[in-house]
Amino acid sequence: MISIEALNHAAGTTQILHDITLTIPRGGLTALIGPNGAGKSTLLNLIAAQADVQSGRISVDDLDVATTPRTQLAQRMAVVAQRSDIASRLTVGDLVEFGRWPHSKGRLTPYDRAIASHALEVFDLTNLSHRFLDEISGGQRQRAFVAMAYTQQTDWLMLDEPLNNLDIRHARGLMGELARLVREENRSIVIVLHDLNHAAAWADHVVALDAGRVAFSGAPDQVLTAEALSTLYNAPIQTHMIDGRKVILHHR
Amino acid sequence: MPNMRIVLLAVLLVIFSATFLIWGLSGRIWFILELRAVKLSALIVVGCAVGVSTVLFQTISGNRILTPSIMGFDALFILIQTMLVFMLGGFGYTQLPQLAVFGGEIAAMVLASLALFTLIHRRSRHDLQMLILVGVIFGLMFRSMASFLQRVMDPSEFAVVQGAMFASFGGIDRVELLLAGTTIMLLSVGILRWASLCDVVALGRGPAQSLGVNYNAVERRLLIVITVLVSCATALVGPITFLGLLAASLAHALMRTHRHILLLPAAAMIAAIILVAGQALFERVLGLQSTLAVVVEFAGGVLFLILLIQGKIR
Ligand SMILES: Nc1ncnc2c1ncn2[C@@H]1O[C@H](COP(=O)(O)OP(=O)(O)O)[C@@H](O)[C@H]1O
Numbered sequence: 001m002i003s004i005e006a007l008n009h010a011a012g013t014t015q016i017l018h019d020i021t022l023t024i025p026r027g028g029l030t031a032l033i034g035p036n037g038a039g040k041s042t043l044l045n046l047i048a049a050q051a052d053v054q055s056g057r058i059s060v061d062d063l064d065v066a067t068t069p070r071t072q073l074a075q076r077m078a079v080v081a082q083r084s085d086i087a088s089r090l091t092v093g094d095l096v097e098f099g100r101w102p103h104s105k106g107r108l109t110p111y112d113r114a115i116a117s118h119a120l121e122v123f124d125l126t127n128l129s130h131r132f133l134d135e136i137s138g139g140q141r142q143r144a145f146v147a148m149a150y151t152q153q154t155d156w157l158m159l160d161e162p163l164n165n166l167d168i169r170h171a172r173g174l175m176g177e178l179a180r181l182v183r184e185e186n187r188s189i190v191i192v193l194h195d196l197n198h199a200a201a202w203a204d205h206v207v208a209l210d211a212g213r214v215a216f217s218g219a220p221d222q223v224l225t226a227e228a229l230s231t232l233y234n235a236p237i238q239t240h241m242i243d244g245r246k247v248i249l250h251h252r
Numbered sequence: 253m254p255n256m257r258i259v260l261l262a263v264l265l266v267i268f269s270a271t272f273l274i275w276g277l278s279g280r281i282w283f284i285l286e287l288r289a290v291k292l293s294a295l296i297v298v299g300c301a302v303g304v305s306t307v308l309f310q311t312i313s314g315n316r317i318l319t320p321s322i323m324g325f326d327a328l329f330i331l332i333q334t335m336l337v338f339m340l341g342g343f344g345y346t347q348l349p350q351l352a353v354f355g356g357e358i359a360a361m362v363l364a365s366l367a368l369f370t371l372i373h374r375r376s377r378h379d380l381q382m383l384i385l386v387g388v389i390f391g392l393m394f395r396s397m398a399s400f401l402q403r404v405m406d407p408s409e410f411a412v413v414q415g416a417m418f419a420s421f422g423g424i425d426r427v428e429l430l431l432a433g434t435t436i437m438l439l440s441v442g443i444l445r446w447a448s449l450c451d452v453v454a455l456g457r458g459p460a461q462s463l464g465v466n467y468n469a470v471e472r473r474l475l476i477v478i479t480v481l482v483s484c485a486t487a488l489v490g491p492i493t494f495l496g497l498l499a500a501s502l503a504h505a506l507m508r509t510h511r512h513i514l515l516l517p518a519a520a521m522i523a524a525i526i527l528v529a530g531q532a533l534f535e536r537v538l539g540l541q542s543t544l545a546v547v548v549e550f551a552g553g554v555l556f557l558i559l560l561i562q563g564k565i566r
């Protein structure tokens with residue numbers, strides 16, 4: 001369980017997160033939704049210790065992220081940032097193998113390599129493993145970063161808009177794989193999503209942020225209502241049930 | 253195979269070193285050999301320091317074009333040395349035990365660069381363009397402050413610091429060579445234990461941190477290693493601005509890998525080969541004494557411009 005207590009965060013004089021208190025359950029897929037600039041990335045980065053907690057407390061299971069050594073945290077939680085610019089010139093295969101660093105510290109065992117090549121397979125990257133990151137498409141690169149985090153094999157997986165740039169097949173494949181990880185391997189996943197239908201279809205839990213505050217949170221069936229979503233995004237949104245599934249319409 | 257290329261570089265370095273030692277040997281053979289061995293050792297350790305420090309600096313700054321010299325590290329060292337001579341007087345400076353001077357200068361250099369780095373970091377928030385600008389301005393400032401102090405010094409004091417201002421491979425001080433050379437070799441070999449950590453640091457702050465690297469602490473330690481290496485090299489032969497850029501670029505081009513266990517030795521050996529081969533060519537073949545630094549600066553400067561034009565800066 002991730003528990004967040006009285007979290008405030010500011011950049012310069014701008015307050016980004018306002019007094020957030022929230023728990024994210026273990027063993028489920030939690031979708032983090034909300035309009036651009038709501039503070040989703042900021043919250044995710046704080047949980048993943050990518051930025052220092054200014055006030056309040058965040059703990060992941062039994063670990064306080066502010067005081068736990070990074071090496072220990074990296075064995076518990078993997079993160080895929082919204083934008084990842086890598087300075088080195090790496091192949092997809094190299095990048096994915098870096099996911100084993102928290103465990104192997106650079107000395108890859110055959111077991112580490114097997115996990116990395118399995119990740120390449122799962123994310124449909126095996127054919128691209130020798131290509132350089134600056135020579136593949138945005139969606140392929142996005143999948144490579146997810147595969148790297150997957151290779152880290154942590155209890156918690158934090159993904160910031162991983163569906164960006166993905167085509168329908170790969171987006172669906174990724175969500176399906178994440179759901180499988182939750183179901184079969186008892187992992188916990190927090191994922192920032194803009195596609196509400198993916199949230200409705202796959203999430204076990206939804207947290208909505210609006211202007212740095214928690215707008216609502218709960219089970220998708222209960223909280224993803226037309227009124228709540230219309231207010232959240234400040235746009236007319238309808239929900240319909242089709243073949244027993246909730247479908248969210250907002251296109252016109 | 254990158255590993256084969258490392259072996260090739262090592263073989264080249266041995267061949268050039270042997271040529272440097274025995275080419276045109278005549279007369280008082282042992283005396284000349286000893287002189288040449290001292291010079292050769294200086295060339296090799298300086299190449300090593302410049303190559304390793306440049307690759308490490310490019311790793312922590314996440315780009316392929318900045319080097320410690322371009323950022324004014326060696327100018328800072330010269331300023332510190334000049335200030336020391338200025339405060340102690342030329343006579344006082346030369347009377348101090350060499351070990352104390354060497355240690356003191358390096359300690360001052362490490363403190364100064366850490367302070368500057370912290371300051372720049374806090375202000376510019378990992379903004380590379382800002383970092384370049386600040387570095388270039390600081391470099392200019394250090395150089396002009398040093399030359400101002402040298403203007404107002406008396407001539408005997410000036411003679412003491414003059415040696416430090418321009419790159420020169422003649423007249424290597426043996427005690428200094430022993431001190432600087434040992435330090436450089438220990439650090440350069442020791443840093444290989446961190447080679448795979450450097451691979452992760454090269455990914456950038458965010459990815460490295462998410463893989464469990466305490467980025468700030470590692471960055472600070474690497475900066476100290478870089479500073480000590482640059483100080484030793486500058487103390488020995490003076491500043492050579494573009495050698496590091498040349499060596500690091502060639503190392504990346506030749507090795508085509510992100511792995512520091514290969515990149516670091518490659519850059520060290522390439523810089524050493526440039527110095528040894530260049531010095532052999534100029535001294536023995538062309539009979540010229542002090543042009544090597546000029547040629548290295550010219551070639552490196554041209555490369556710097558090419559990299560700038562190609563937009564390799566990132
Ligand atoms: N470094 C920064 N300085 C100032 N404001 C920032 C900074 N980073 C983000 N913000 C602001 O914080 C708010 C939340 O940003 P972010 O967490 O990236 O939103 P989201 O991921 O929900 O789109 C935005 O209004 C953004 O403009």
Ligand SMILES: [Mg+2]
Nearest residue numbers: 040041042082
């Ligand atoms: Mg975001």
